Amino acid sequence: MSYLPIFQRFRQLLHLQRFRQVLQPRRRLAIFEACLIGLVSGLAAVLLKSGVGLLGAWRVQTSLLLPAWFVLPGIGLAFGFLAGWLVERVAPETSGSGIPQVKAVLARIPIALDLRVALVKLVGGILALGSGLALGREGPTVQVSAALASQLSQWFPTSPDHRRQLIAAGAGAGLAAAFNAPIAGVLFVVEELLQDFSEFTLGTAILASFIGAVVSRVLGGRSLDLNLTLTAPNTDFFVQDIPFYLLLGIVAGLMGALFNRGIITSLTFYRRSLRFGLPARVALAGLVSGVIVALLPLAFRDNTGLREILITGEASWSVAAIAFFSQFVLTLVAYGSGVPGGLFAPALTLGAALGYLVGMAEHSLFIPFGIASGLPITYALAGMGAFFTAVARVPITGIVIVFEMTTDFNLVLPLMIGSVTSYLVADKLVPGSLYDKLLEWNGIIIEKAAPPGGIMTNLTAKDVMQQQVETLDTQMPLDEVIQAFARSHHRGFPVVEDSKLVGIVTQSDLLNIRERNLPNDTALGEIMTAAPVTVTPIHTLSNVLYLLDRYQISRLPVVNGRKLIGIITRADIIRAEADHLNADDRTLKLRPEPSYVVYQTRSPSIGRGRLLVPVANPETAAILLQMAAAIARDRHYEIECIQVILVPRHSSPSETQVKTAKSRRLLRQAEVLAKKWQIPLHTQIRVTHDVAQAILETINEQHIDLILMGWKGNTSTPGRIFGTAVDTVIRQATCEVVLVKLGKTTNSPLPTAHFNSWLVPMAGGPNSQVAIKLLPALLTLGNQPQIRLTQVFKPSESQPNMTVLENSMRQLMRRYKLSKTILAVPIQADSVAQGVIKLVKTEGYDVVVLGASREGLLQHAIQGNIPEAIASGVESTVILVRSAINNKV
Incomplete structure (x- = not known):
């Protein structure tokens, strides 16, 4: 048996795969397609012009040699019959101008637009127009060029939206080639066909129209219609x-x-x-x-x-x-x-x-x-x-x-x-x-005010993607890759190098590798699938779904340039569609309705600011309110206490009947505690579709300066760091944010809190200073509290820089008079999380206070979530502090 044909076939497939990999990135492929569309459109325009010109010249010449009353009607009759027969038998879609058909296709009306249509329109147009019928070849050129572009989009499969843009670019190139007017071709696409000013539409239309006009000008003369000579009289205007x-x-x-x-x-x-x-x-x-x-x-x-x-x-x-x-x-x-x-x-x-x-x-x-x-x-x-x-x-x-x-x-x-x-x-x-x-x-109506295409066209990959992505490194050995798959529920991992996506590895790859008997120390870079199919953050869900179906894959990395910023799976799209259906949003609004206040109490406004405390769990409400009261006393704040009731998305918060008895009991407990502490307390119950939305609306309406929220310490929600509601509040709330994960003891599974020994890891950022400013108020919760400021250094650093620790210690001693209770000692560890967890377990600190920025928290989702790792690794209370942000930034 000869293996030569098989080897040759393999080489052909390999070359084809490489060619597709070269063209796969959207921008390079669009440039290539636009150039090709412009070229074929220009050639089609020249061919149509030449054919009509030759047949028309023969008709005029014949009418000069023979009786015109016989020649002209005879030629019109014979060639008209041939043109009509060709159109009726082969491609009825080519009847008429052709521009209405192109416009219908762009409006997603199922009308044929392919190579067959292009050829019939070309030949039929030559026969009809060359026979003397008083119509023009510009409309047919537009349809021919659009049909060729449509056929090209089938040879190079792409998304439906991209196909529409290619067809529009072909139509514009046809008009540009017909008139030798590239700018007019682009404007015709924007003004009549697509009414789309997006960068991608304009880019492909401009490139295709320019090349089409150049080809027509080089091969077909200066202009299809006007041949003004240099001796013609000049125009004027008065x-x-x-x-x-x-x-x-x-x-x-x-x-x-x-x-x-x-x-x-x-x-x-x-x-x-x-x-x-x-x-x-x-x-x-x-x-x-x-x-x-x-x-x-x-x-x-x-x-x-x-x-x-x-x-x-x-x-x-x-x-x-x-x-x-x-x-x-x-x-x-x-x-x-x-x-x-x-x-x-x-x-x-x-x-x-x-x-x-x-x-x-x-x-x-x-x-x-x-x-x-x-x-x-x-x-x-x-x-x-x-x-x-x-x-x-x-x-x-x-x-x-x-x-x-x-x-x-x-x-x-x-x-x-x-x-x-x-x-x-x-x-x-x-x-x-x-x-x-x-x-x-013809019975085709294009709705001018047609509703948007639904969630598939309104949402982008950025809206739905998971930002927390588990990745593997190119140098990871094969045995560690197998262990990563064994530990995870994922069936594939993106492979990165210096935060740049370089490949992807799936369970199918591992099955294929097993047959090759590779050694366990084989680097992942040698076995991964290089140059994977990717999407950008602006890809719509319809484009994403098309690529998933086209390549029969279940996940797509989301990249910005080459940098991996997320991943999107079929499950993410199904979840987004399910949320949309549950909302029963017939107007396709993507945001839930505003929350609705069903109960509230107001106290005299005598404070300098306001502190918001969302309460949900009766077991933790008292401790959170106690911490809020300590901060409110220190800063002379009023307390706004909110209880949120969720309703289904198909129900309106303002029209849904809810029972508020339990919520009122919980708020009454808060009123009793506030009266005891002599702190102004306002309460409210909000009905909403989304907890985070209700909290953010309260922050804006009541001009909240600080929010104190409970936090479980971890989350199982894919793509989330702290949980759905908490992540949203951290990203969008303009006020200071304090998250509290209450500690547990071995004797009781319920949340407890002791506030005597405090550990404050320092990193030198602005949020560390916010944590320092928060300490004096929280220290009043304990009896003779002790504070340790620490900073984690790598073992390779022989002389750690103590500047941050010394400055923070002096600030606490000078401004907050805490000199007898402060200790500043650095520690060495391979990572911040490991160092802090080991220190807490060794010395038994009651509270760990962390400062983290909004951007830093989300970036930790990729590089290892430090706050979640610390909160999950210790039984102590963990307080996470984020400073106020400017909502204009």
């Missing part, structure tokens, strides 16, 4: 022209609205009165168009040539008038039949004729008085933008298209005046986009 440009805008708006209604009427007439098949309808349109064109002057046999006559000032007013009315009728005749052709070119020709007529009218009025006036060609070019805007309802795109095709700055103001005026008039008379009305005529 202040006295402004009223006439306003008049041009009004007339263009009126005629544009009439044109749009005429398009719908023509379609309806063909469908209801001429019940033929598509080939017969297009053939009839070709026949009628040929007869009409044969009766017109020679210049009307070439639509592009006719437009050039108007914009170079060579036409008389009668030619311009005939051009407008004949083009108007011919367009309605052709488009209503369902021929694969667009409306951009007819709109430009109609606008040029209309503008030319207005310009000649002004010229005739001002010449007898010797007043300077604008040239008719300036009005012709401004009329192109105005009529295009009135038809397509994209004023910015209309202005930019004409400007980019002419690169004449004298046209900017005339274009702006005419286009904006025509847009306002046309939209007032016939509101809405023509493309939306064409879709509605």
Whole structure:
């Protein structure tokens, strides 16, 4: 048996895998796809232009050699029939302009848009437009390019949102290639198709449109529609022209609205009165168009040539008038039949004729008085933008298209005046986009105010990911990796090196490794899966779910650059969806309703600040209130005592009936203690969906200066450090936060508290100073309390720096008069948690006071949660202090 074919196949798969790994990061893949889309769109535009041009030139040449009344209708009849037959039999989706179909696909309407559609539109467009039907090739170019981009997104599978952006980029590239106007292509995507200004959408559209325009310009000439020579008269603009440009805008708006209604009427007439098949309808349109064109002057046999006559000032007013009315009728005749052709070119020709007529009218009025006036060609070019805007309802795109095709700055103001005026008039008379009305005529309605896509599009990976990630190091030996899997419930671990994600290892990898009989000291870096599939924090859940399904995996690392910041699993998405369903939030609001106060008592406000104490457990409430009273006496604070009642998310807190008897008994105990201590006490009971939310609302409403909360000491919630509510309070509360994990004795499993011996590890940060300031008040809870300040040093540090300890000791002795009870001694240990736990167990401290920042606490979730490790490792009371933060930061 020969292993050569198998080996070759393996090498092919390896090369393919490497190629996909190179392209996998979203930005690099998007750049590659945008460049490819621009290239194929430019080539498609050139091919369509060349095909229509060659067939059209042959038609015109033949009409000069043979009787035009026979040649033009005959060619229109024959080639129209072929185009209609091809469209009807192979791809009915290619009928008409093509832009409405693209818009429907972008609105997630199931309409085919693939290579088959692109090829049929290309060939059908050449046959129909080359036969003399008075439509344009810009719309077909847009659909062809969008179809090619859609096919590309199937060859390089990606998320649904990314696919929409690629299709829109293809449409923009098609328009840019058709007009040699890359900026207009981008604006058309933003203004008409997606209405999306995101960085990714703009980036792909800009790149694709630029490349498409470059390819079209290099291979197809300077412009598809305008070939102004250097000897053509220059445009001009005078202040006295402004009223006439306003008049041009009004007339263009009126005629544009009439044109749009005429398009719908023509379609309806063909469908209801001429019940033929598509080939017969297009053939009839070709026949009628040929007869009409044969009766017109020679210049009307070439639509592009006719437009050039108007914009170079060579036409008389009668030619311009005939051009407008004949083009108007011919367009309605052709488009209503369902021929694969667009409306951009007819709109430009109609606008040029209309503008030319207005310009000649002004010229005739001002010449007898010797007043300077604008040239008719300036009005012709401004009329192109105005009529295009009135038809397509994209004023910015209309202005930019004409400007980019002419690169004449004298046209900017005339274009702006005419286009904006025509847009306002046309939209007032016939509101809405023509493309939306064409879709509605076909029974497709795109909801403008459609609700968002739900939680899958409203939530991102950052909202749902687990921030506490268990990772493995690349140098970890194989036997330790196996032990890590044995100890954990996870089925995979990200592999990091210097906090950078370099790979991932799963249980499946271990099963494959076992068959290779690798030694136990094999480094993880040799067996992990390198360059894993990842997501960024801004990926929506729909994108995340797509990648999980696409690669048949159960977890995705979340990275910022290469730095690992979290992990998201299928379970996280299911949990988020379940929370959403439980909330029964039909308006897709992601936040629960505000909490509702059902009971409260108020005392005289005589304090300098307020201290908040949430109470929930009757067994710990008395001790927490005692600690709160000590702090309140020291700082002259009032106490706000809150009890929270949770209700299901499908119930409104303000409308749900709750029983408050137990809560009131608990608060009455607090009132008795406060009266005994002579401290002002306010109480309240809040009904809420979320404990943390109720606490944060109370902090803001009552202007709380410090919150004192109970804490279990550990949590089993994935991605949490202290627990769901406590984590949220630490991150978002602007006041000082004091967490208390009450100690336990071997004789009693219930929480107890002794306050005689205190251990305060110091790290030199601002929160350590907050802990120092809190000590004098808390020391009043004990009898002859003793304090030890300590700092943990690595065994490798032979001369520890005592500056922090000495400064803290002097501060306590000088400011708080505690000189007889303070001891400052450093300790050596491999880690802070190990050193503190060993010291507490050895010398039996009653209380450990820790200072930690909001950012530090969350960072410990990755590097080892020091506060949780200490709280879990000792039976003593642990107090965690976090300073107040500025909510504007």
